[in-house]
Amino acid sequence: MITPDGPCSASAGKEPRTERGRKTLRKLLDAAAIEFGEKGFHEASITGITARAGTALGTFYTYFDSKDEIFRELVQDLSRRVKVNVAHALGEQAGALEMEREALAAFLAFAREHKEIYRIIDEAEFVDPESYRRHYESTGARILERLVAGAKAGELRDDLNEAHAWAIMGMNVFLGMRYTLWSDDMSIEEVAGAAYSILRDGIVK
Numbered sequence: 086m087i088t089p090d091g092p093c094s095a096s097a098g099k100e101p102r103t104e105r106g107r108k109t110l111r112k113l114l115d116a117a118a119i120e121f122g123e124k125g126f127h128e129a130s131i132t133g134i135t136a137r138a139g140t141a142l143g144t145f146y147t148y149f150d151s152k153d154e155i156f157r158e159l160v161q162d163l164s165r166r167v168k169v170n171v172a173h174a175l176g177e178q179a180g181a182l183e184m185e186r187e188a189l190a191a192f193l194a195f196a197r198e199h200k201e202i203y204r205i206i207d208e209a210e211f212v213d214p215e216s217y218r219r220h221y222e223s224t225g226a227r228i229l230e231r232l233v234a235g236a237k238a239g240e241l242r243d244d245l246n247e248a249h250a251w252a253i254m255g256m257n258v259f260l261g262m263r264y265t266l267w268s269d270d271m272s273i274e275e276v277a278g279a280a281y282s283i284l285r286d287g288i289v290k
Contacts, residue, residue: 099148110148112138117159122201126156126212153212160209160216163202164223170195171227181235182284188231189257190277196265197273203266225250256280 101107116137120129131152135145149155174191175184196202209217229250235241257280264276271279 101148109138109140109144112140113145113148113155114159114162117155118163118199118201118205121156121159121205121208125204126152126208131155156205156209157213157216159205160213160220163199163205164216164220166199167192167195167202168223168227181231181238181240182281184231184235185228185253185284186277186281188228189260189280190273192257193261193265193273193276196261197269200266203262221254225254228253253284256283 101110113134117129117134119137120133123129124133129152131145132142134152134155135142138144145155149158171188171191174187176187179187206217206220209220225247229245229247232241232245232250232253236243236245260276260280264271264273
């Protein structure tokens with residue numbers, strides 16, 4: 086299922102078949118993001134999710150079997166939405182390093198609008214470790230794919246590997262934590278520019 090922010094899905098065999106159903110599912114996932122983001126997994130409830138979504142309790146079970154299940158889908162949904170937002174932001178003619186700046190800026194913009202992503206992904210390490218690992222592995226793989234493409238284009242070193250991609254991802258995650266979750270005292274452009282300068286120039290005097 087594709088939404089303006091990216092695809093989302095329900096439990097296996099419970100995927101909506103109508104536009105109304107798809108909108109209801111989107112409302113449930115958006116409500117779950119707020120509920121889990123504010124209360125955490127253990128304090129959040131299905132009734133809290135449906136109240137926020139403005140749907141009946143029975144509607145929830147039309148799409149999901151449990152709180153665990155919607156949390157698992159929410160982690161995957163957030164991960165996919167980040168992927169889609171970043172992909173839309175990348176310029177087709179941008180150079181390899183410029184693409185990393187654009188990717189970080191897109192992530193920061195998404196995180197500022199959806200600050201709950203940090204709490205939800207962090208809790209996934211304990212609530213649903215498989216989704217937690219998949220989120221970071223898929224993100225790292227996308228960065229590595231861009232680095233390899235940049236190397237093939239002759240813009241980047243040809244010895245870049247997965248560790249380099251994960252180093253960039255780690256920088257992006259913590260920049261997001263500092264400049265979206267904790268405060269926004271630097272503009273997105275300034276933060277992305279700082280990361281860009283590290284990739285371009287390093288930190289050696």
